[in-house]
Amino acid sequence: xxxxxxxxxxxxxxxxxxxxxxxxxxxxxxxxxxxxxxxxxxxxxxxxxxxxxxxxxxxxxxxxxxxxxxxxxxxxxxxxxxxxxxxxxxxxxxxxxxxxxxxxxxxxxxxxxxxxxxxxxxxxxxxxxxxxxxxxxxxxxxxxxxxxxxxxxxxxxxxxxxxxxxxxxxxxxxxxxxxxxxxxxxxxxxxxxxxxxxxxxxxxxxxxxxxxxxxxxxxxxxxxxxxxxxxxxxxxxxxxxxxxxxxxxxxxxxxxxxxxxxxxxxxxxxxxxxxxxxxxxxxxxxxxxxxxxxxxxxxxxxxxxxxxxxxxxxxxxxxxxxxxxxxxxxxxxxxxxxxxxxxxxxxxxxxxxxxxxxxxxxxxxxxxxxxxxxxxxxxxxxxxxxxxxxxxxxxxxxxxxxxxxxxxxxxxxxxxxxxxxxxxxxxxxxxxxxxxxxxxxxxxxxxxxxxxxxxxxxxxxxxxxxxxxxxxxxx
Numbered sequence: 001x002x003x004x005x006x007x008x009x010x011x012x013x014x015x016x017x018x019x020x021x022x023x024x025x026x027x028x029x030x031x032x033x034x035x036x037x038x039x040x041x042x043x044x045x046x047x048x049x050x051x052x053x054x055x056x057x058x059x060x061x062x063x064x065x066x067x068x069x070x071x072x073x074x075x076x077x078x079x080x081x082x083x084x085x086x087x088x089x090x091x092x093x094x095x096x097x098x099x100x101x102x103x104x105x106x107x108x109x110x111x112x113x114x115x116x117x118x119x120x121x122x123x124x125x126x127x128x129x130x131x132x133x134x135x136x137x138x139x140x141x142x143x144x145x146x147x148x149x150x151x152x153x154x155x156x157x158x159x160x161x162x163x164x165x166x167x168x169x170x171x172x173x174x175x176x177x178x179x180x181x182x183x184x185x186x187x188x189x190x191x192x193x194x195x196x197x198x199x200x201x202x203x204x205x206x207x208x209x210x211x212x213x214x215x216x217x218x219x220x221x222x223x224x225x226x227x228x229x230x231x232x233x234x235x236x237x238x239x240x241x242x243x244x245x246x247x248x249x250x251x252x253x254x255x256x257x258x259x260x261x262x263x264x265x266x267x268x269x270x271x272x273x274x275x276x277x278x279x280x281x282x283x284x285x286x287x288x289x290x291x292x293x294x295x296x297x298x299x300x301x302x303x304x305x306x307x308x309x310x311x312x313x314x315x316x317x318x319x320x321x322x323x324x325x326x327x328x329x330x331x332x333x334x335x336x337x338x339x340x341x342x343x344x345x346x347x348x349x350x351x352x353x354x355x356x357x358x359x360x361x362x363x364x365x366x367x368x369x370x371x372x373x374x375x376x377x378x379x380x381x382x383x384x385x386x387x388x389x390x391x392x393x394x395x396x397x398x399x400x401x402x403x404x405x406x407x408x409x410x411x412x413x414x415x416x417x418x419x420x421x422x423x424x425x426x427x428x429x430x431x432x433x434x435x436x437x438x439x440x441x442x443x444x445x446x447x448x449x450x451x452x453x454x455x456x457x458x459x460x461x462x463x464x465x466x467x468x469x470x471x472x473x474x475x
Contacts, residue, residue, distance in 0.1 A: 010074065016130055017068060021061035024122035025052060031122075032115040052115075060100075064123055067092045067099065081169070082135055086128055093124030138171045149214045150178040154201055154231075157183075160219040163245050164194055167217075178211050183220060204231065208238050215241040274420055274452065281454050282421070286396050290389040297383055304335055304380055311371040314340035317384055322401035324422040327415065330393040332401055333384035337372025338365075379468045385424045397457040398423025399445040417445040420452070425464040 029052045068074065071092040073085070097120050101113075151167050153160050160180060167177045179198040199207050201220075207213065216235055218228065235242050274282065294301075305316045318336040321329055368376065375381040388394040394401065401422035407415075428444035448456070 013074060014065060017065055017073075017127055018061045020126035020130065021064040021123050022057055023126060024119050025056050025060055027122045028052075028115045028119035031118050032112055035114070060119065060123075063099070064096065067096050068127075071095065082132065085131060089124060089128050089131070093120055096120045096123070149175045150212055151175055151215045151217060152178055152181060152198070152204070152207060152211065152213045153195075153217050153219055154181045154204060155183060155219040155221065156180050156197065157219070157221040159221060159245060161194070163217055163219045168194065175215075178213060181207060201231070205234050205238060208235075208240055213240055215243070217243045217245060219245040278452070278454070282395060282457070283392075285454065285457070286389050289396060290386045294386045294390070297386070300380070301383060304375065304383075307371055308335055308337075308375075312336070312339065312369045321404055322422070323404055323407045323418065324393055324401050325418055325420060327407070327418045329404065330388070330401075332393070333387055335372075335375055335381040335384060337369060337375050337381050338367040339369065382424060389424065393422075395421035395423045396425065397448075397460050398426055399448065400426060400428060417449070420449060425460060427460060430460055430463040430467045 068089070071088050073088050073092060097117070100116055100120055153164055153167070164177050164180075167175060177195045179196045181199055181201050181204050182197050184200050184202050198211055204216070208216070218231070220228070232242060232244075308316045314336055316336060318334050318338075319331040320334070322332040324330050372381065385394060389396055398421045399417040426444070427448040431444055448460075
């Protein structure tokens, strides 16, 4: 599904990219003339700025397409998210500047350097603009186009729905989730919300013709492999693309590599611990930023401390036992936002939902003071954790440190989140924050661990700001 675009969609992209490049040539010439008329950038000798050569309208679009292909702009794997695609296109834009200036130096020194800069930036800007608009269109239409590849997901469990979320993430490439085929052993009351259940697994061959399916993804929970082999043989005769999603969720915290031994695929697994260099860079960033933030926030810390002292009885700073990296306990600092005996009244808010999940937070927690509620909404109560970061108990970014009683309920695979330093903010907080039920945040920790980089840390820190301002999920 992610190997490449369809031929028609690739042709569509190439055509629009080529048009953008040709428009950029013309717009750069018009803009240069406008600026020169205004007295901006006028050359010392007027004969130095020659008109745009006709061959620029041919050479530049070809060079632009080659550069975009080289940086991965036509690879769904590198551009399936908008920010990733914009990053790829910006990379192509800056590479084009260096290449284009080199070409001008060797072939056409009379061509305006200002116009050359405008040309490349117009090309990049137009390409980013139309691709962003295209993504918005596909999001609004659910990926429906005249050339959509219709996908049938066989299965309705958690694995199947996880696959469907990824299919929808690729909607802008023209892939469309047509629906699900339900396991014959499940009751008719099974509900999925993002696409219809088209029929049973035993009817999958008939479903292909009835729904014009182009691709089938097998995502059955604990499948019967004899039955699965028969199903694959049936699908092969139908001429559709077939993909199989093995249920390896308990091993997702392991990094994987795929090797081949005498044409036999082998999956290699290793623990996702940070390398020494990653750990060093992360620590340097933590110490530097936390020191700066503590100094800048000192007046606010004093004001908040005074507010806590005047509005309720008890200490200003609340130190709570949390579990950090390596499952080591430490004292995590926060401004006190609850009444003095809050921990003894935990049973007032702890609940068990219908699925057996523990819910230990309540937006209407009676133990929270009025001033404390304000601090929580703005996440100001967590500022003392900068001291934890300086001490090395925590990092600025990482999985949220949990309370010991919650960790005692973890399954073995969930404890993999303790392989890296706990953080003040993380992927979970910017995507759901306290509104996410306990244990479900582990999936976000998994994403962070598998995709760790110092760049991801900076992205999370930047996205934390609007998450805090909007008060999304905080209570």
